[in-house]
Amino acid sequence: MVRARQGSTVTVHYIGTLDNGRIFHSTPDEEPLVFTIGQDQVFPALERAVVGMAVGETVNILIPAAEAYGPRLPENILRVDRARFPAEKEIMVGQKLSIGFSGGGERVMLIAGITETEVTLDGNHPLAGLDLTFALRLDGIK
Numbered sequence: 001m002v003r004a005r006q007g008s009t010v011t012v013h014y015i016g017t018l019d020n021g022r023i024f025h026s027t028p029d030e031e032p033l034v035f036t037i038g039q040d041q042v043f044p045a046l047e048r049a050v051v052g053m054a055v056g057e058t059v060n061i062l063i064p065a066a067e068a069y070g071p072r073l074p075e076n077i078l079r080v081d082r083a084r085f086p087a088e089k090e091i092m093v094g095q096k097l098s099i100g101f102s103g104g105g106e107r108v109m110l111i112a113g114i115t116e117t118e119v120t121l122d123g124n125h126p127l128a129g130l131d132l133t134f135a136l137r138l139d140g141i142k
């Protein structure tokens with residue numbers, strides 16, 4: 001029986017859930033996740049879970065926040081003067097903005113709060129600080 005190992009290109013289907021049971025992502029039947037083990041295309045913990053599996057096997061794994069998107073970092077939250085946004089531009093909590101930084105860097109940030117004088121932007125990944133559970137099924141090995 002062929003088993004997944006370093007260098008194998010694998011096809012998996014998964015359902016990703018949070019501690020509260022909410023599904024944060026899943027692969028539709030027609031769009032599986034395909035990656036090569038050892039190429040850093042997915043979380044290392046996910047690769048480790050797949051190593052040794054055979055086609056058709058399933059596994060549930062918990063990836064702690066530190067091994068997924070990391071902790072929520074306060075330095076990724078910016079408070080910007082509301083006047084820096086064009087008055088005619090409607091902005092709303094939950095909206096994503098691409099923000100340019102000095103030096104040419106750019107980052108997508110989420111509007112986390114708005115007051116008359118200030119806009120709070122959050123550059124943390126939406127899943128930062130959260131443990132992730134994956135129900136995986138290995139569907140192919142090359």
